[in-house]
Amino acid sequence: MSDGTEVRRSFKYKMGGPKGVVMFALFFTVYTFYITAKCQTGEWDLLDFRLQTNDGLVAVDLKIAAYIFLWFLAQCFLYILPIGGHREPGIILPSGDRLLYNTNALTALTANIALLAAAVALGYDVRRMTSSLVSMYKASVFLCFTFSVYLYVRGGTADERKKNSNGCSGNVAYDWFIGRELNPRWRSLDIKYVLFRSGIIGWIILNLCSLVENWTTFERFNSTLLLLNMIQLTYVADYFWFESGVIVSRDIVHEGLGYNILIQFVMIPFCFCVQTRYILTNDTRLPNTAFCCIAIIYTTGYYIYRRSNSEKNDFRKNPNDPKLWYLQTMPTSSGKRLLINSWWGMCRHPNYLGDLIISLSYALCTGFSHVVPYLGTTFLVLLLLDRERQDNNGCKQKYGTDWDKYCRIVKYRIIPGIY
Template sequence: MGVQHDGAELRQRKTNSDTQKLVVTDEGKKKDQLLDQHTTYEFGGPWGVVAIMTGFPVLMYYLWICLWFYDGKLVHPTSVEDFKPFLMRMWDHVRVDAYPNAYAWKVYSGNIFFQLFLAWIMPGYKQEGLPVPSLGYKTLMYNCNALTSMYVTYVAAAVLHYTGTFRLTEIIDNYGHIMSVAMIWGFGVSFGMYFFAVATGTQMRMSGNFFYDVFMGASLNPRIGSVDLKMWAEVRIPWVIVFFLAVSGGCQQYEKYGYVTPNMAFMILATWFYLNACCKGEECIPQTWDMYHEKWGFMVIFWNLAGVPFTYVYSVVYMASHDPSKYQFSTPTYVLIYSTLLTAYYIWDTAMAQKSHFKMQTQGIHEFRKTFPQLPGCVVENPTYIQTEHGNRLLTSGWWAYSRKPNYVADWTMSFTWGAIIGTATPIPYFYSVFFITVLIHRCSRDFERCSIKYGKDWERYCEVVKYKFIPYIY
């Protein structure tokens, strides 16, 4: 059944009978070719990206120092005369307490190589990605073995901890040192990938400005054998570190107090949700913009290797260095925060699955991977969509009938609870949600601009059907 809408067709078909694969039209290929060229600068251009590349690591050090050494207060110079001594105090903390020592190199680099080894050898689910315009619409195969790799990681961590070979409590105690090593890795891989892409002639969509191209990336799908480095780094590194930082905080509390607070238990649960969701739904990632369009540069590399793991869990850092009496809640408050997390997670998980499964259906894939937990509503039955002249289909069913980015709403809500779990003890753990909403709004504008160019009038019609950009009935 179809409804005509100014030349675009809003169609509804049964998923088990709609076997027609997506075919990109000639007009669509012209639009894709336009999108695969550098036309404008983003993020403030060369000067803007240099500011981000230098300023963000400084901010990471500053917020950690405030949490660990100054009771979570946002310290600052008290006078002009105090400015230089203040900078010296900050530098001393970085120089002494965040020095990239041998232990930190062993821990962080060990995890990098261990996760890369697991990605290389572990059995996995083979998933075909979307056609990549820059590769002549060739599809790449992905070996989705993050879930089995994580089970091996859990067992390895437990054995190392209980045998005393590597105590998990030591991770949070060496936060600053490990963070410095992570930053070095982030810069090293970013610049290394740029030079490698240029040397091998695999660079694309280049601006001609060195720093801007390092920031945005030069290559699209770098691989080592069967391992897609971009997808590997997005799943295996940040969320493994985030989860084990929370576990480390819990182990520390248990050894110190004989119990784990509901607040720390919340962070262990919340970080496990995210890690497990990325692993169990890894086959959905090749269908995302990150894989088939976003290049692998500093913006993505540094964020995955250093930014995410060392800015998202400030609440864990605070709890690990403060007495539990500073952030205790009443039972109803705990119930509210846990319930909010669970609700937001359900919406986020199912919304992401609905979109990815719909994209798979357009490729003729109708049998989906079964992993734990499979949540009800992860596949839209009889989906409605707008067929574009480009050849793609824009989903208008499920959670995607209420907002163009329902996953972002749920994702941000979860990020807010990660700060709310320590209440008003310090504002620093809310950095994640404040920064995240800024990133999401900017990402929305980038995505919507790209879709407007790609789909033209079909995008306008889609916006008439799905009216709200972000928050249903509000924005």
């Protein structure tokens, strides 16, 4: 009989194993704190870190934590409301289950924006929020850590079919970080998906707060800040409009809910608002030529992103749809067909290419004076390169020699002609 030590030795660790996940946990947490502090103070030099706080670097304001928790409960309530969307099935999980999701994220986003507008109209000063970003982040990390401990304990008693095969190593630190349960739910409430939606909605709310603060401070709108708000809101609205594609994304389908995913969801609002905060605090104004160039770059990235994703999702739903007559496919021994022309013939991940161009357009809105607004784009490059590698390894394992043949047909990974 094998003992626990032999089981752990045979387990295939990800992200560098137990020591690696500790380093990743520290990096994600500290990096987001650093970016949040920059967003609050407006000090943008890379090595300049001066944060004046009355409650210390570690202390948590429990009142703010309670507000954030109540806000999240409101997002849960919006999710379960039978309005603004419909029940959409996800993909079939390794357990054989097929979960249903409420696809009303656009309604939830609209409700949050309307609530912010009402609060501002009634006299709420958004600077109370933007001047407390660090306190909000620390409270979010406190909630994130507390919830990750609960999820670890809960995962130990979860049904075996619902557990995350990658988070059952037996090592406490590793399983806590990776997540022991794949899709923790309370009745019809999918906790992971609501957390994901909430992070994206939080990003837009902080963006709009910067726009309101701009008007409050200068009694005029900065056209560059307005442009950035518009293109980021357009991206998120599109993302939620095509929500059926979101519920089959990698984070939702394949990643367990542990500290890893929780802290990444927290990173979304606090790191993604960096460009709007930079433009506001520096009153950055681009010339008309740069303004138009950025609009073209964003439109190009958005077109690639949307067209490629729509093509993939349409093919996934119905490969025999007459409107997809132009698509060429390669059969595999698994019975599935791989796309080898159109967007998915140029490279294996054209949607990643579109995402990278879009992210670059956000950073370009800030000019070239400081590197901090470009860190998000750099981080996204590293993230997508890693995901492409994981996807490639997974497909190699799934399709075998068919995948080698596919790679000879579709040679480039993300950037046609280059990579």
